[in-house]
Amino acid sequence: MISITTEKIIDEKRQGEAIKMKGGSEHKKLYMESYGCQMNFSDSEIVASILIAEGFSTTQDPKNADVILMNTCSIRDNAEQRVRNKLSQYQKQKRENPKLIIGILGCMAERLKKNLLEEEKLVDLVAGPDSYRDLPILIKEVESGQKAVNVLLSREETYADISPVRLGKGGVTAFISIMRGCDNMCSFCVVPFTRGRERSRDPYTIVKEAQDLFNQGYREVTLLGQNVDSYRWNINKKNEVIDESKPVVNFANLLEMVALVNPDLRVRYSTSHPKDMTDEVLETMAKYENICKYIHLPIQSGNNDVLKRMNRGYTKEWYMNRIEAVKRILPDCAISTDIITGFCGETDEEFQDTVKVMKEVKYNLSYMFYYSERPKTLAERRFDDDVPLEVKKKRLQEIINLQLEMSKEYHQTCIGKTYKVLIEGTSKKSVSDAYGRNSQYVTVIFPIENYKIGDYVNVKIDSATSTTLIGKAVK
Ligand code: SAH
Ligand code: SF4
Ligand code: F3S
Secondary structure: OOOOOOOOOOOHHHHHHHHOOOOOOOOOOEEEOOOOOHHHHHHHHHHHHHHHHHOOOOOOHHHOOEEEEEEOOOOHHHHHHHHHHHHHHHHHHHHHOOOOOEEEHHHHHHHHHOHHHHHHOOOOEEEEOOOOHHHHHHHHHHOOOEEEEEOOOOOOOOOOOOOOOOOOOOOEHHHHHHEEEEOOOOOOOOOOHHOOOOEEEHHHHHHHHHHHHHHHOOEEEEOOOOOHHHHOOOOOOOOEEEOOOOOOOOHHHHHHHHOOOOOOEEEEOOOOOOOOOOHHHHHHHOOOOOOOOOOOOOOEOOOOHHHHHOOOOHHHHHHHHHHHHHHHHHOEEEEEEEEEOOOOOOHHHHHHHHHHHHHHHHHOOEEEEEEOOOOOHHHHHHHOOOOOOOOOHHHHHHHHHHHHOOOOOHHHHHOOEEEEEEEEEEEOOOOOOOEEEOOOOOEEEEEEOOOOOOEEEEEEEEEEEEEEEEEEOOH
16 A cells, blocks of 8 residues: 655645635645555545645644545455555544544545445545545535535546646656546456546646646656557547647657657656557657656456456457567567456466466566456456465466566666666665666666756666666766
8 A cells, every 4th residue: 555645745835825815714634545556646636736725734644634535446355445444443533533524535436436425434525536626515515514425427527727736755756647537348447437438638738737847846757547558639539630720649649749848857658558559659769768668568368368358459469569569669678567367267277378478578577466356347247256366366476476586587687787867766775875767667776976866867787686776876
């Protein structure tokens, strides 16, 4: 679990503005906690922005809060269990302070709707991912003694005009949401139900946000979407141009627009979908040094029958063709993936196909999970969740071990090379060490000397672990 609290990061000037707007009368304290994917963390920054404009200030300590908002994830059952445990804890606090408002946002709010409020009586307020503009009203409703719910999903909402309050530490890297929702129907996945239909955000607002971040000293942006390759603006699903006076913008065009903001602004993105990833995107990445040479391309399984049951829309052969394109167009690009073990009906042989693909691709990094059945998904309706938990876990452990070995091996090949590293902070172990990442997204540690957070430094690597490269700055 990663939780963000907002207090430290919102600068006083902004808070001052917000308070002035409300004549200093309202000064309720907000505590926020975020779970799940980067999009959720990015949404929390939008929520903070909306509520600060209403006169809220933020606190890092839930005990000081008037309003506690949990931005939640439903992707796997254990993600939801963690939130439930935390909610019961906050319920205890509410018994001592009945005025405390507890709200749930994000994917669990959307999935469970009124249930959390009426049946489980865990919260006062439920707001789905497309209803955050409504939060000030919802909070007022709760204050007047009602329970408040808005879980309407929208076909248009992209929060394009809201300037997020940056909650991440460091002031060097930031997320920018470029689209919302997902129109794929991977059979295991709850996201289409919790996030609604896919919609792309106006590219000019994205470029402006990147420019503003650069002006504030940020040096890296990550463009976020569940399937960035299907980003499209000014063109409808039937491929008709909407406004002839404006250009059509696809993901490759958008990447280029953001890369052109400044050569010193690094650009990353997540997540690509193997069925949609084009050579045009890879060629754009090759053209600009500041677009990082790192692609996250989730495979989920290396077996065609499993991929079919997962409804992923590609075969192993198609996926390998995309990997070959990456290796051809971007020879120094790192590749990571997501894998699920023990999906419905997965046999030992089918699982071994996943192991085989991992070895073929030689992923630099993998995010691995065992299958967790989610209510209402295609898989829940069509297939039995029939792989025993111990088998799911055993397979997961096998690929975790394999990935560890492969990551270690890859990092060994980095020794002796020099990488351009963006300093993101000082190392947890020692303030005299800087930590940052190279273009390939690998963490690099080196003595900070006179360099500052936000600087680019060429670092020569002299040792490595399975997660980190260690080196020294070279002039
Ligand atoms: N949009 C991204 C994935 C978002 S969810 C994509 O299409 O790749 C992140 C990862 O969680 C998925 O890639 C998948 O590996 C995992 N995941 C999703 N649903 C899951 C489930 N029901 N059980 C286990 N893992 C799941
Ligand atoms: Fe889920 Fe598939 Fe959409 Fe990713 S692409 S969010 S896995 S439905
Ligand atoms: Fe979780 Fe929702 Fe993201 S289910 S992974 S927070 S889109």
